[in-house]
Every structure is written in C-alpha cells, then in structure tokens.
Amino acid sequence: MSTFPTNILILGKTGAGKSTLVNYLYGQEIAVARAGRPVTAKGLHRHEPFPYRNMSIVVWDSWGLEADKAREWWDSLQEELVRQSGRPDVRDWIHTVIYCFDAKKSRLEEYEQEHILKPLIAMGYRLIFALTKWGLCSSQEKNAALEVLGSAYPGFSCIPVESVSQKLRSGRATEQLGRNDIFREICLNLRSNLMYHLRIRTRTEMKEAIARAETNTIRVFDRETGFFTIFGDELRTKLEDTARQNYLREIRSVYADLRDSLTLIDRMCVEVIRGYTGIDVSEKLQGLHRLMDDIGDTRIQAWSSGFEEYAATIITTVISLGLFAFIRNDTYRDGFVKRLREVSVRLTEDLESFAASLDQAESGVEEEIAKKLNALR
Known part of the structure; x- marks a missing residue:
C-alpha cells in the first residue's frame, strides 16, 4: 500500500x-x-x-x-x-x-x-x-x-x-x-491544492525568517556595544559576519523545507495518480527540480546553494558605512538598523521573484499532467 x-x-x-x-x-x-x-x-x-x-x-x-x-x-x-x-x-x-x-x-x-x-x-x-x-x-x-x-x-x-x-x-x-471523472479531478486537485498552500506557507515562513535574522543581528549589536565602544573596522567586520550567518541560517532552513516538501508532493502526486488511473506522470515533474537546481544562475540566486557569496555581497555593500572611531552609539545604531532593513527588503524582493518563477513553472507542470489525465476521457 x-x-x-x-x-x-x-x-x-x-x-x-x-x-x-x-x-x-x-x-x-x-x-x-x-x-x-x-x-x-x-x-x-x-x-x-x-x-x-x-x-x-x-x-x-x-x-x-x-x-x-x-x-x-x-x-x-x-x-x-x-x-x-x-x-x-x-x-x-x-x-x-x-x-x-x-x-x-x-x-x-x-x-x-x-x-x-x-x-x-x-x-x-x-x-x-x-x-x-x-x-x-x-x-x-x-x-x-x-x-x-x-x-x-x-x-x-x-x-x-x-x-x-x-x-x-x-x-x-x-x-x-461519474466515478472515473471524480477520480481524475481528485488527481488534479491534490497537486493544485497542495502547491497553493505550500507557496503560501513558504512565503510566510521566508518573510518570518528574514525578520528573525534582522532582529537577531540587532540584538547582537546591542549586546556588543556601549558608551565606550569604538565603532571602527573591527566592529563592522564582526557585525557583517553576524548578519551573514543569521540570514544564511534562517533562509537555508526555509529553503531546505521547501525542497523537501516539493519532493514529497511530487512523490504523492505520482503515487496517487498511478493509484487512481494507472498512469505514470513522473517524467512531467522534472521541470521544478531543474529550476531549483539551476536557480543559482539567475537574479534569485539568494535561495540557492550559492547563498554565501550572494549574502556577502549584499551585506558588505549595504552595511559598510565608511565608519569612523568614536561615533555616538545611537547614531551608529540608527544607521545600522536602516542598512539591515535594506538587506531585508532586497532579500524579500528576490523571494518574490523566486516565487513567481516557481509559480510559472508549476503552471506548466499542472497543464502537462492535465493533458495526460484528460486523455482518459
């Protein structure tokens, strides 16, 4: 079974x-x-x-x-x-x-x-x-x-x-x-419903992950700074490393969950369609996995295995402020928080580009599956 x-x-x-x-x-x-x-x-x-x-x-x-x-x-x-x-x-x-x-x-x-x-x-x-x-x-x-x-x-x-x-x-x-017609629609609806809710969940979780990375980085700033802090290159480097690690850890976790869920949905789709109709649609499901694997070649490479380089570029570019020694803590903090918000906005924009690409690819997958199932009529 x-x-x-x-x-x-x-x-x-x-x-x-x-x-x-x-x-x-x-x-x-x-x-x-x-x-x-x-x-x-x-x-x-x-x-x-x-x-x-x-x-x-x-x-x-x-x-x-x-x-x-x-x-x-x-x-x-x-x-x-x-x-x-x-x-x-x-x-x-x-x-x-x-x-x-x-x-x-x-x-x-x-x-x-x-x-x-x-x-x-x-x-x-x-x-x-x-x-x-x-x-x-x-x-x-x-x-x-x-x-x-x-x-x-x-x-x-x-x-x-x-x-x-x-x-x-x-x-x-x-x-x-009506039995066979209902079964055919169950096969189509299973994937459509699961993918819709997976996309909603992934968007929500990714935005929450970005927000957590921002909050945790600010928390480290507050812990490491005080009245006598020297705001120079050493502190800047430490904050860049902290931000990079926080964003990387959070986003990788959500991205890994997305890949695992997508793989599970594909397996469910193949087994359920085979169970109801006897048809094998496994070859129709390769497009999404290729997109996930090749995504490092696009603007949305933030969500690929090459995230370290991408994150380093964004964080170093955005956070680096041309800092000087003995800047007041509140001034530095305001500027640092502003730069982190810019990082979060950039990553959120790339997330939406990534989601749109997946949506487009998924539409093609569902269309191909529907053609194969409709041939049973």
Whole structure:
C-alpha cells in the first residue's frame, strides 16, 4: 500500500448524498456525516483510513449544512482547515474538497455560498462539485444544475454523479455514473491544492525568517556595544559576519523545507495518480527540480546553494558605512538598523521573484499532467 494517504473532505447540505457518494467511489460502507471520530467540538470528523487499490484513503466529513447553523458550521470547518494546513507535513493536509450539490433541486442557497463555498475558495481550495442524484433528474433539471454552477463558479469542475443503480417506479433504471471523472479531478486537485498552500506557507515562513535574522543581528549589536565602544573596522567586520550567518541560517532552513516538501508532493502526486488511473506522470515533474537546481544562475540566486557569496555581497555593500572611531552609539545604531532593513527588503524582493518563477513553472507542470489525465476521457 502507498505510504501516502489521500485526504478527502466531503461537504454538502443535509440529504445531498455524501454517504452514498463515498460508498460508490470506494466501495466502502462509510457512514458519512453520521459517525466518525470528532476532531473539533462541532462536527468535523476524520474516519479511519481504508485501503483502495494501492492507496490509503482518509475521508473527512462534517455535520449536515443547514441555513440556521451556517455560521457555526463554517467557524468549525475553518478552524480545522487552518489547523490542518499549518501542519509541517503535507501528508496531513486536506488534499481534495468535494462539494455535493443536489442536481435535482438545481439551486444554490445564499447561505451555502456566503458561508461555505466562497470562503473555501478564498482559502485556496479548488473545489470539485459532484452533481448528485443525476440519474433521477429530468433533462431540464440537469441543464438547470449545470447552468447554476457554471454561472456562479466558472472554471470549477462539475461532475454529474449517480451513486446508486436503482429501478424507478416509471420502469426506468438509473446507472451509476461519474466515478472515473471524480477520480481524475481528485488527481488534479491534490497537486493544485497542495502547491497553493505550500507557496503560501513558504512565503510566510521566508518573510518570518528574514525578520528573525534582522532582529537577531540587532540584538547582537546591542549586546556588543556601549558608551565606550569604538565603532571602527573591527566592529563592522564582526557585525557583517553576524548578519551573514543569521540570514544564511534562517533562509537555508526555509529553503531546505521547501525542497523537501516539493519532493514529497511530487512523490504523492505520482503515487496517487498511478493509484487512481494507472498512469505514470513522473517524467512531467522534472521541470521544478531543474529550476531549483539551476536557480543559482539567475537574479534569485539568494535561495540557492550559492547563498554565501550572494549574502556577502549584499551585506558588505549595504552595511559598510565608511565608519569612523568614536561615533555616538545611537547614531551608529540608527544607521545600522536602516542598512539591515535594506538587506531585508532586497532579500524579500528576490523571494518574490523566486516565487513567481516557481509559480510559472508549476503552471506548466499542472497543464502537462492535465493533458495526460484528460486523455482518459
């Protein structure tokens, strides 16, 4: 079995068909929305992992969404999602969100849009809309359901689903529908959701790392200086070395975490897609690693293994003030802090350039994977 679980969050209004959808997709009698171990005080639940093909599937569900509890419902869900995405291991994050939409009713309530769907999208989750009870719908109802979702959420996947094969009173029989299409979208969404949240986390952590390096360097300045300090070349050299070491240590740590997380996401992506579809996409994932390896040849080399030379150039250039002996401590400190802020700004600008390059490369990777998966249709 794969060492990587696929964490699936199933949402929807009461009676939208969450339980039957899971049973149809995985052939498992998971009592969605009625059992499971509660993770928050309110009703977000994690069910025990179960094997499917060569994977481990973890289904999360919530108490049924209803109008009079929509705000309470969202507060509970949001708290858990924030907690999940803050975990250091991407295997613990929510990988895919499936929203069950009753196609026969063909309407979106204002409360489910304002309190659930729009906030989820704002958090970076690319939803899969499962149009449940499709086999029970008339042609008019089907068209209306597609129009409602297509108008409100263009660009999001809307998958017609019939989870149960049954004979109706009219004599017509419904046929199960949508499993392979849902699986294909899970494969695409897993990578898209993980990469989005990884980029957000990396930006935040890198900015925090730069701020820590600046603060720690100033702290050393305050500890090493006093009324009788001689502000000359010896002190300047010591401060340059301190700044270089602080910035280098902090940024390297975040950069190493990024590489490790990216490698893990790539492995998850390959194994999950192989598990659901049998397709091998490993050759499609080389571009990002080449970008990471070759980044020392660009303006954003601050985040490469050649950071020492880069940092030395920036810090020496910016911090060196043409200092003289016996300058007042407060004057020197103000100038030193100003120069450190300039270093932080320069590094933050390069971080954004680096992130933009990764975003562009990732778009190409996801496009190539989508082409390969769409060929299955």
